[in-house]
Every structure is written in C-alpha cells, then in structure tokens.
Amino acid sequence: MSPVLVSPALEAARGAMQQSGVDALWISQPANIRYLSGFSSPEDAKLLLTPDAAILYTDSRYALQAAQEVKVEIHIARSPATLEHAAEWVQGLKVGFEAEHLTVAGLDDLKQYWQAELVPLRRPIETLRLVKSDAEIAMIRRAQAIADAAYAEVLPQIRAGARETDLSLALELAMRRLGADGPSFETIVASGERGALPHGRASDKLLVAGELVTLDFGALIGGYHSDMTRTVPVGEVSAELRRLYMAVLDAEDQAIAAVGPGVRTADLDALARGVLAGHDLAEHFTHSLGHGVGLDIHEGPGLRAASDEVLRPGMVITIEPGVYLEGVGGVRIEDLLLITESGHEVLSQSSRARL
C-alpha cells in the first residue's frame, strides 16, 4: 500500500473527489494520468486514486520507466488482471470515472470486475489543470521558446518554390534539434487557396509568389505543448489578401489587449468576432477564438461563445482569430498567452508580418 501522498496535484484530486461525493477515482484520460503521476507513457496506463492510495497500472513494457518516473504505487499487469487487482481496493466504494473518456466497453469491464457503485463525472481532473503551476509554466515557456527559435531558422525558407511538406519538416526538425521531445501536433502548412483549410495538413504543393501561407505549429517539452500560428506573404500579395490579413491582425490585437484575470472567455470571443464583423468578415471566422494549452494541445478554458469560463492568473491560452475564404485562401494569427495577476504576458515572441 502506498503512503498517503502529498503531491499538490494528488491532494487537489482528492479534494475534487470529496466534492463530487465519491470515495475513489478511476482515471483513464492520458493527460490526467500524467498530471497526477508523472508517468510519461500514460496512453498505456490507468490510475486509481483512493483516500489512502494512488496506484498506477501499466504493463511490463514500462516497468523500468514507471519505476524511474512515478512516485505513486505501481502495479504491473494488463487488463483484466489490473481490474482484478483494483477490485480489492474499490470493493463497496463509490468510484467516479471520467464520463467523457471511458469507453462503453471500458465501463462494461468495470461493471464486470468490480463490486462498486460507478459514478460518471465530467472533467474532474481537467478542472484542476486549468491553472498551471510555476513548473508547468516553465515547461510551456520553454516549448514556446523552442518553437520561436525554429521559426526564426525556417523563415528564410518561406519563399516561392518551397514545398509545404518541406517547411513542416524543417520546422519539426529544427524544434527537435533545439531540444523539443517532438512537435505539439502535426504541423499545419497551408498556402494559397489551401489557406482556407483551418487544419490544412502540409501537402506537396509548392508556394507561389503572391500567396499567403499559414504555418501553425508547436513544440512538446515534458508533455507540455506550445502553439503559435503565423501567416506569411510569399512576395507581394494583392490588396484583397492584405485586407484580410490586416483585419485578422486587428482582431488579434484587440482581443489580446482585453486579456486579463476576471475576463469571460466568451466575451473575448465576441470581441474578436465583432472586430471581424466590422471588416465584413465575421462569417469567415469559423472556429473559436482560442483554447487553453498544457498537457493537451486543446484544453480548458475554451474561448468560445458557449463557454462560461473566466480567466484566472496561471492559465495559458491561445488567441487565434482567422478568416477562411474558399477559392481565395485564409489568414490566421495566433499567439500564446499567460494570464498574470495584472493582465497577461505574451509567451510567443515571433514577430508577425506587417503587410
């Protein structure tokens, strides 16, 4: 049996457990497992949290790695042996599970092996991850600094004739060389008409003079992500493309200026949408204004109309307005921000093009 653990994240999770009225938590969402245990291969793990124990379940491929990384008790087994072991701990308890992550089959398995009351919970750990610790902020800061440095290296290669896939590879290679564990997500490079695809996967297309190219990328450090987008002109661009670019820049500037503690994220989204409406482009802004960034690339708080979240110091968010016009192209400009006691700090340092 592990001793009662006092890591701040585990303590907070036990607090959330009590508040939700459950005696134990069965954690299956990978970033939540990593957050609570430090285990860096959480896709192949589960975590059981009770008032007196925290047990990481993983299989024998990870026995040494888990022993090196994890401070909680480790049990090496594969399902269903893991569930049989956990059954002894949860006998007669009310056990919360992550309703948004446990599969139907996973829930069936718990019902089959456990004599416990199973309680679906929404985002029990994600809520704790909204505000980052100093150590987490340091990781994100480092990840962003690497992405900025990689961008500075690759910028001279962004010219007519360059292939989108070569630019994405160059960014990912530079980030690795500069110390990243990998890219945050598959680097987006979308030029010309392909810029109308907000998640345009880099293709074999060559950049052509007169186009805009959107590059959206980030680095990964210790499980923590960074996220930034720059839209860059390839040579001289038309007055219409320049207009789109300046409108998005305006929306981003005004949204960033409004970021600070106590601000409703839905209001920021509305502000940016309002700015783009003033440029007759509101209907072309087809996604949310931004999102939290941490162990997941997309996490809370969401900067969108339906959100009721309010910014707090320690949150890390993106501000990323964009416009997408089929047959024409697109523009997105994205920065990574830390919410501070007095306002915000822009973590991404790469300069934005001024057309």
Ligand SMILES: CSCC[C@H](N)C(=O)N1CCC[C@H]1C(=O)N[C@@H](C)C(=O)O
């Ligand atoms: C595959 S991760 C993409 C990272 C990117 N910076 C990003 O978050 N994007 C790109 C355009 C839209 C935005 C996004 O996916 N937003 C989500 C949160 C939404 O649902 O709007």
